Amino acid sequence: MGNADLIYPSTNMECAHRVAIPPAQPFYKTLKSSLKETFLPDDPLRQFKNQPPSRKFVLGLQYFLPILEWAPRYTFQFFKSDFIAGITIASLAIPQGISYAKLAKLPPILGLYSSFVPPLVYAMLGSSKDLAVGTVAVPSLLMASMLGKEVDPVQNPHLYLNLAFTATFFAGVLQASFGFLRLGFIVDFLSHATIVGFMGGAATVVCLQQLKGLLGLKKFSTSTDIVSVMTSVFSQTHKWRWESAVLGCCFLFFLMVARFFSKKKPKFFWISAMAPLTSVILGSILVYVTHAEKHGVQVIGHLNKGLNPPSLTDLEFGSPYLHTAIKTGIITGIIALAEGIAVGRSFAMFKNYHIDGNKEMIAFGLMNIAGSCTSCYLTTGPFSRTAVNFNAGCKTAVSNIVMSTAVMITLLFLTPLFHYTPLVVLSAIIISAMLGVIDTDAAIHLWKLDKFDFAVCMSAYFGVVFGSVEIGLGVAIVLSMVRMMLFIARPRTLVLGNIPNSMIYRNMDQYPVATRVPGVLIIRIDAPIYFANASYLRERITRWINNEEDKLKELQENSLQYVILDMSAISSIDTSGISMLEEVKKNIDRRGLKLVLANPGSEVMKKLDKSNFIQDMGQEWIYLTVGEAVGACNFLLHSCKGENTRINSTAPDNNV
Incomplete structure (x- = not known):
């Protein structure tokens, strides 16, 4: 196997897979699940399953009165x-x-x-x-x-x-x-x-x-x-x-x-x-x-x-100093x-x-x-x-x-x-x-x-x-x-490079041995995308693209063709975040580049699907891993080798 195969593991397009969109859930079910996760303890609910009423009563008492649980073994x-x-x-x-x-x-x-x-x-x-x-x-x-x-x-x-x-x-x-x-x-x-x-x-x-x-x-x-x-x-x-x-x-x-x-x-x-x-x-x-x-x-x-002595009657609920007592x-x-x-x-x-x-x-x-x-x-x-x-x-x-x-x-x-x-x-x-x-x-x-x-x-x-x-x-x-x-409003964004002789992509500042992929810029966002950080992330992604293009001009290397966003660390996104991605995509399109997404989570995919963002960019540009996304971009770069114009074509269907 050559180095090219190691760096671009998905050159064979049959290795790529389409990212699934989770089935839509009714709002009341989503709300019920969130409330249950937030307010209801897990252990008693699990213990109560398939138990007769008398046993459920005992388990309930033991949960709220732990002494009843350990006292029999004292x-x-x-x-x-x-x-x-x-x-x-x-x-x-x-x-x-x-x-x-x-x-x-x-x-x-x-x-x-x-x-x-x-x-x-x-x-x-x-x-x-x-x-x-x-x-x-x-x-x-x-x-x-x-x-x-x-x-x-x-x-x-x-x-x-x-x-x-x-x-x-x-x-x-x-x-x-x-x-x-x-x-x-x-x-x-x-x-x-x-x-x-x-x-x-x-x-x-x-x-x-x-x-x-x-x-x-x-x-x-x-x-x-x-x-x-x-x-x-x-x-x-x-x-x-x-x-x-x-x-x-x-x-x-x-x-x-x-x-x-x-x-x-x-x-x-x-x-x-x-x-x-x-x-x-x-x-x-x-x-x-x-x-x-x-x-x-x-x-x-x-x-x-x-x-x-009892002091229940001494509680000053009607006192003018009640607010002080509460505070x-x-x-x-x-x-x-x-x-x-x-x-x-x-x-x-x-x-x-x-x-x-x-x-x-x-x-x-x-x-x-x-x-x-x-x-x-x-x-x-x-x-x-x-x-x-x-x-x-x-x-x-x-x-x-x-x-x-x-x-x-x-x-x-x-x-x-x-x-x-x-x-x-x-x-x-x-x-x-x-x-x-x-x-x-x-x-x-x-x-x-x-x-x-x-x-x-x-x-x-x-x-x-x-x-x-x-x-x-x-x-x-x-x-x-x-x-x-500040952590929320100014999340970290990283440029990833390939670890030689591997399919691993890591932060280039942390791993000096990591190498850039020709014609491809890989950016990872290490936080959920909310209204508080959407504007900053849009500016930061634009700055990364500008820096990458300036660097390639100085080195007189091949021009930038693809921008891959590694979304594995983005656990959730709101409407401001989706608007930010839409603006980023438009900006990238105006530059003659192509936006590629890698490993978006289920919640993110739901929002992107409902907002029609996936339909606009094409689901064929969303990949399971950074490695597959790089492989697809490399495949297109090699297939168009010799052309002096930027790649602006439709990627092949990677739905196997």
Whole structure:
């Protein structure tokens, strides 16, 4: 076989095949299929086929209540592992819950309430074996920042508390709606770079705000930006309490050493997990013995005993601040959802099992709706608590039930013991946790890998630190959307060449060995064609043709005869895209060239057929592969060899 046969594999026209046009489908069937694909889960539908009604009922319950699926297989060995894990995360959940409630400017007892009811709901509805439910720092800060702008939590604590419950309710409604309607893809608009920058900025702001507790200050800026915080700190130097600062630094050092040791010796993970509760106990004993509360060390004070009181009647649906509660719920709900699902998927990967994102959204949503009615504020799956749960050897979601039981016992009998817990210890716990959220390694990796992603990350970080949490998140999302729009509006177009001694055609910039096919220009479009990019693609194709003709004139080679569009990457096309192809064809015809299409998909073929584009250009100019299209063009070029005029004839019928 000669080189010509290798480069032009379809010189024998019997090898070519006509591209089929899919049969037309009624609009209602197409719409039904699209809606089913978008909104209905696949697994239950497949399992329900050919099942009796009773079995369908059981399968339906198991789908919406995953606990019914794994509970019959639960063993005592599993319980021993889950019990140890549950007690371990409870030791972390109690001090963290109190700390994050203070961060949200809510009564500390709400942190314990939020670690009792939501974990029970998640244990029944969640699909993750490792996720440990609880309050988290960033949504707590967001809630304090957004609600605090409208209602002062000190001057009007009752209204502020009710708005927090209302925001939690709407966050739960949003999350559950995402799950029921399978709209989880909305969360994906928060790119990895956005989350890294936003979380790092929020962690920095949280750490700075803890200077109030470390320095024993009673009045502090309600703004979260670094300028306001540092101004508030250094304008009150005469009110700094050295006793509080020394105590806070000592406990912060203890927590950091415990974390460092646990990282170096992973089998001693429990040291880091127990360190916060140990700090609370030691701090409380120290204050009680020394009466440090009389010397500037602020303490938690009285905590109510008993389980969660109902709060359904406290939801402010008729309040003039309802729009603030809804906005807060939407933003905090999306952030909590993104963090919880990301954490759950990360740990599921370690154990090689799959979690259902839609089930997770439903579980998060329903547990927050239930929480808003039982004096809880927003909860999700925090990384720190889940990591402890994973390392403690949990087997199922029963570890959440054990943790919830431990918190219940604390609420019933042990809350008076937290009276003397110094606030500075809670500040140290928060700072220690937040330092682990600032992921400098991820930022450096973004810089090395993608400078635009790094810019998005830094814009989110500096937006949060120098502006506000909302500004930082908004700027990062806008930049991410701009980048996505650029990908859509400015798709890549490539010129393909033949890999020598093969039937393969690849990007000539990526493969320098690829050679041009004489008289043929092969262009590949790497994106669907929509109204947003149709004009650009028309100009870009024209520019490729102009460049190719200029290059051939300089080299004094044979003139261009055919333009092949490789459409294998074009998954869909709209009316603007079809109009663009019609204009391109007219332009190519005016130049005396011939347009050839290679491998258009089924959806594209349907649109081209309905628009009569195929009839205008002739179906004989549409080929299954680039190789067949090149072979046909080469056949015509050789058959017309010696002519000085451009080829403008009809190709032979290639319908075999």
